[in-house]
Structures are given as C-alpha cells and as structure tokens.
Amino acid sequence: MHTETEARPTGEAGAAGAARRKLLSVAEHTIEIVSDAGEGAQKCGQIFGAVSAKMGNGVWTVEIIPAEIQPPPRVPEGASGYRIRIGSQPVTNWGDATTLAVAFNEQVLLARHRLDALAPDAVLLVENKWATDEDPDIRAAWESAMSELSGREYRIVPVPMEEQCLTLVDNPRKGKNMFALGMLACIYDRDMDRVREQIAYAFRKKSEEIYRSNVALLELGYAWAGEHLDFRIEVEPAPSSGALVVMNGNEALGLGAIASGMELCAMYPITPATSVSHYLSEVFERFGGIVHQAEDEIAAVGVAIGASYAGKVAFTITSGPGLALKTEFLGLAVMTEMPLVVVNVQRGGPSTGLPTKVEQSDLLAALFGQTGDAPHVIIAPATIEECFHVMVTARRIAEAFRTVVIVLSDANLATGVTPFARPKPEVRWQAEPLDLAPVPDGQKAYQWDPRTGLSPRVIPGQPGGMYTVTGLSHDEGSKVAYSSGVHQHSSAMRSRKLAVLQSLLSPPPVYGESKGDLLVVGWGSTKGAIEEAVDRARADGLQVSSTHLRFLSPLEPGLKKIFKRFRKVMTVEINYSDEPGEPFITDENRRRGQLSLLLRSATLVDVDCWTRVPGEPLRPGSIVEAIRSQLHHLHHSPRGGNQS
C-alpha cells in the first residue's frame, strides 16, 4: 500500500503541471463511490454514469445498497454507493473489481475491501478528516482500518473533502458528493457542460439555489483534483452504434409494459420490484394506464386477473415472497386460462432473504410453485434492453395462448443501468382494442382445438357468451367436471399449449464455437458476465462456449442436440447448489442449480452446475475460474466427459 500523507499539488496549472501528470489510457475502468447512507454517493454515481454514457462510453452501473434505510454512520455494513464500469466497448456486466474508489469514510471502504470488491492495485480516494478527528475512538478506527488495508497494494490518497467543502457550504454532508463528482470529472476528463446538465436534471425538483451550490462544489472538486492529483485516466468512447437510450432494468420493464399496451399494473410494495411501480406511478396515467397499489400481494394478482378477465391483459409485479403469496391465484389463472403477466424481480431467498441483493433462486418456485398441474410460460430477460422487449412478448403470449406468463428479472437487472439501442415502438406491439362482437353460435367457453389446446378468448360484454369460469375442473363448456375423463382431457389441453409455443421458438444461439469441450448454459442477468468469461477463457485457448436461455417454460428447442456437441455442459447460476466433495454430498443426493435440474430432466444429459449465492452479481473472473476448474477436471479425470 502506498499512503500519501497528503496529496501533493501537481504544481501550477498549465502545461508545466500537465506534463508531470501521468495519463493512464485504458480500455475500461471501474469506479465506485461509497459513503454512509444518505450522503449522496448514489446520486454522484448516477450522474457520473449518465455523463459517461452520453459521452459514448460503454457503461454498466450497480447500486451498493445497505439493508437498512438509516444504518448508523461509519459502520462497514452501512456502506451505500454506486459502482460504474466504463469501457471503450459496450459493457455488459459489473466486472470483477473496482479500480478507483472514492470513500467518504474509511469504514465503508473497509467494507468494500472485505468483500473483495477492490482491485489489488486500486486507487482509493478517501476523506481524511477522520484521521485527525477529536474523538480518539474514531482516530483509532482510522488507524486500524489503514493497517488492515495495508495488506494490499492499494494506492490510498487522503483527500480533505470536508475541509474543502466547508469553504463553500455550512453542511458538507450535503454536497460532498458533488465535490467527489468534480474530482471524478477531472480524473476521467468528463465534459463539464454535460455534468452540469445532468446535475440540473437530477435536481430538477429542487431550487435554483441548490443547483448553483451543487455546481460550485462540483467545480471545487474539479479544481482540487486538477491541482493535487498527479494522474488522469482515459477511457476512449465506444464506437457509435446508432440511437441509444440509457435506463435501469426496472424502468425498462415499466416502459415495456406501456409499449405492450397494458393499462393496469396491480402491485404491492416489495423490494426490489417496487421501483417499476414508482416509475409507472409517475408516468402511466399519461398513457391511459394506472398503477393500483392493492392491499396485499394476493389482492394485487387478483385485481390483475379480474382486469384481464374483463378484456385487457394486466400485470402484477413482485419479488420472491410476493410470488409465494400469489400462488393460489396463479393456479386459478392457469385453470381459467386467463391471460396474465407476472413480473418477479428476484432477490435472495428463501423467506425475507436478501431483499436488496440479486439471486436467481425463484426459477423452480415460479415453475412448480402452484399446486396440481399448472402449465404456464416463464421468460427471463438477459439484459436491460430485454427487460423492455420482454413485456411486449409476454403480453402477446399471454393473450394468444390464454396463459400465465411469469417474467423472471432480478435485482441485478433492476438497478443496473446501461445504454441500449433505442426501441422503436410499434402499434402492433399493443393489445387490440376490445372486440365485443357476439360469440358465434355454439362456441364453447374453451373451444379447444384438440390438436393445439388453443381456444378463442371470450370477454364479458360479448353477447352469446355468458360463461361462468371456474377454478374447479371443467369441460370445454366451463361446466364443472363430474364425469371421468374430463380432467384428463382438459389437463392435456392446457399442457399442449406449451408444446405448441415451443414449436414456434428457435434453438438458442451458441456464443463461441458450436462445439468444444465445455458449454456454459445461463439464464437471466448473468449473460454479460458469462460471455465475458467465455471470451477470456477462449483467449487463453480453452474450448468453451456458452448459450443463454430466455424461455425456461417451455424450454427452447434443440437443447439436447446442442449439448451433444460438447464434452461437458455446465450451468452457471446465482442460486444455491451443494458443492461436490463437501461432507455427505454424493452425486445422488447433491442438490443442484435450478436450471441444471430442469436441463437434466429435459435432455437426460449429465448437466453439471456452478452456482453461487454471494448476494452480488457474478464476477466474470470467478466464472473463468469455474470454467478452468471444470476443464481441468474434464482433462484429468479418468471418466472425463459424460456425453459418451
């Protein structure tokens, strides 16, 4: 570790000073700002991320969220902040480690260090007022933290942030984040006009005076860094690729829902899904839609089902515990063949679990959570861009197949921000206006096509219908089934629809070579990290490819054929699986990753898994290690691959 006792002025501004600065030109850099909750680190990070995107960098941002709203100050578990990975190419995931951090105290920095979030040679700009605090406990805490951090080759740069801010404002707790933003703008040579613009946007609901004070602090931070820091970092912009928009996955889900023509979001607050409804509550009414905050999770799905029944497909949005509560209603929707879109923004589970952290643990609950046989569709968007488009697809499938579609997003997509190709909304993406034409004579409530199980949907208001739908087993006339054979047939009709949907899907593309030693299979938000890992492994000469599934029910077709071209297949997932070799764990009793279970049963291929539940997105570097380890095993075990 190099701790600079005091950041040295790089001399007078101008050519002479500039000449002594080190310009580091890199293809990517990962920046984070960490503070106690409420000190504005997230706002600083959001602005920096947005400006970087607008300047043409590839960007992926991640929120660092403490579990409590107001954790005590200066404790590691209270670390709150924002990580921004920027690159000269599109960035698809949060990467491995932070290369430059700004910390408002040493305790939150310590938290990041202990999570192994900081690169071994990271530059750490840390508020230095704590070193000389009048409270001896705080001084001691600083000393102890510095000693713990000294185990790495970090470059620690103490910065008198508060002292500097006090020259402009009375309360540096409000505004230190803008000083930090100014430093970052200087280090990464951000366009200050754009930064000011973004500040104006971020504080658009605040007074002009607050804007001016923030800009003054920004410029102070910029000037201070210009004078005292002896390095600059250059990350060239990514090649221009047409019109882009930048947003997080929950905003994309909300906008996608609007673009799909749905007009009702029924929800109950739950992290990390709620921000979709925050966004929609702000804008939906302009589009002719409403957000109904129901009295509970059960009512939320019930209201959506009622609205769908009445003719306009509606959606509900929730996270794990809420999905559990909706279970009985989902069975009813399946049984009554009610089109319905359910978004589950997954978090860590079971139970209350990790409310703000990413996990992919609800796949099996989403698929098998209902009692009885309840076939329905599950789609998982793999990118933030797909969060937008999946809503259009989900509504169309729900309506065309008279079925429930569960969309599995997760906390990584929900709060991640990245630029993507600007969608071009089309009329045909939207639901058709209600058609209340009379029901043709003799048409039944479920006029199942015996081959496909599909049947025309009838809605109240259509003369000649007047069916009573029911969760009881029923025949095609929706008459309660009292005779044998009816339940067998109706079950087959509801199930058949999934096979029909599968027949319309294409096999998933393989990323990398179409054959080789190892195929990594993923689903959901891990796509970017997996493909980056595959790129790195291939660059090292490893014969590895990957494929990524969007449809989990029905599974995409052709998987067995694809798997057979590899010696080994392994899923990478953010859910729990037993580790081979752990006490008592055998090949028979090993509990496996959720997708791998499905793939094994669908293909009879011995699909292995590498899964983790770290409460954070997977790092590409960790996936590379898992690939290496799997290939090592493959090449050195007597039985090798299992495809023979």
Next chain:
Amino acid sequence: MTAHSVHLPVLELNLEDYEYEMSDYEGARARWCPGCGDHSILTAVQRLLAAEQLAPENTVFVSGIGCSSRFPHYLKTYGFHGIHGRALPIATGIRLHRPDLTVFVVMGDGDCTSIGAGHWVHALRYNLDLVVMLLDNGIYGLTKQQTSPTTPQGFRSNTQPRGSWLPALNPLQVALGVTNTSFVAQTAEWVPAHLYATLRAARQHRGLSFVRILQRCPVYSSAVYLEAVQKPSNINMLVHDDGVVVHELDKIYTNQVAHDPHDLDAARRIAGATDRVNLGVLFRDGSKPRYEETRRVPPRTQAERVALIDAELDRYAI
C-alpha cells in the same frame, strides 16, 4: 320495454327491443340442498336482474368458494367462480377496467369475514360501484359444519364441538367502521319481498353496496336464525324513504323503526343491538368517492401511445 343501449368504450351495441324475463337469467340447475336459503336469494337476484333489465352479457357475478359461491353457475350472465376469500380483488379488477359492466359479488361468511376479511375491509374503502352480497349462514357448509366468524357463541360444530369459543363477529359493525363505506344493509332470505327490495336499493346505490343476507342452512345451522324466522316480533323493520319500505310486510312485521340511513351514529347503534334482528338499510351515502372514478384516466389510442412512448424515450436518449 324500450330499447336498451349499452355504452362501451370502443363500440356501441344497440340491442333490439327485447324485454328480459327472469328465465333469461337462468343458468344451470341449482344444486344447493333442498331448503337452503340460497335458492331464495337466487330467485330474488333473477327478479332484480329482470326488473333492472340488465343485459346478461354486461352483467358479471363474481364469487369465492363455498356453497353460496356456486351462485354464478346458476345464472345466465358472465360469471367468475374464483378462489376462497378472493372474489373482491377480482371484482375490483373488472370494475377498474370495465366500468360499463354491472358487477355483483357473492360471498359466504367464511369467504368474506374470515379468509377474505382483509379484502373486505379494503373493498369497502375503495367503494367501487359493486353490489356485494354476504350470504351469512353462520357456518361452513361446503366443508361440512365448521365454525365461522359469524357462528353464534356456544354453537357446536365439528371444529368447536363444545361450542364456539368466541362471540360472533358482527359484519355490520365492521362494515360501518370502515372509512368510506357508502352502503350497508341487512335482509333475510326468508323474507323474499324484503330481500328483493333491499337488493334493488343496493343495485340503485352508486358505490359499494354491502348487503348482509341472513341465510338458513337447513343441514348444519338450522337453529341459528330459528327464533327470528318463527317470531316476526323478533325482527325490527328499519323504514325510511331513502331505505327500504315494503308495505306488504306491514302486517307480519309490526316492529317498524324509522331510521334515516344517512345517520351513521344511529346506524352503528342499530348494528350493535342484540335484542332484535334489524332488517333494512342501515347506512347509505351516495356522495362517497368511488375508486373507479377517482382513478379514471383519459384513454389513449394505439397511435397516441406510440407517439407518447417515443417522447418518453427522449428522456432517456443519449
């Protein structure tokens, strides 16, 4: 009867001149037990539908689970036989999207006051324009005689064989205690003329009309309302021009109590009375905000929406 026209958001149906009769609303043959009070309620409802000339295709009955929740199957209207306790959320979704539909909700006492109690309280507060019927027989019948919240204290059941432990929940007091409740009435299926008149008043009220219908189960709880059935002197008829007045019953039900249904305090006193059974409209206030109107937004055409989304994307453009 004159032509009946129904205004819909996207097209207008001008039905030919036709007068609906009670038989137009008959669905499958009712399978309730002989002597079940639900038969009488079904008849009153069919009479109401005909009297109001509600087009069957624009009428929806939503129910939960229980004997009474078979109700929609026995009507020739649209029906949604849902899951236990959850009729009200479904009805809420229907009304929010389709205010052109007339929506009735049928629940039993287990449905409404036990497993669905949360929805009940909130539905009263939303005050959507719904007729909500609680068919209260004070027992779980479909699952064969278990205690419900409205089972009288001491009444024996299969789950409380030494008699119900707790005083019965009073649904009228609950309904009258909820903020924004706009209509609360009580009637009894063994007084068909009163039942019909009360349902008609409920239907004509704009807002959520909560009607508790005392209903006999001849198999499992025949004793519950026995005294009130046998002795009309045990019944008070609440009368008022804004409530329900059924003159043909005057000679039988001689306890006539003038009650102004706009007087909430008086309604709460009556709801809590234990000496006699009070039938009539306890409370009504047509001025309470209705949720589907509060939340109404201007509809958008597909093309308008496309243009608006494009403008919204500008906010995120880089």
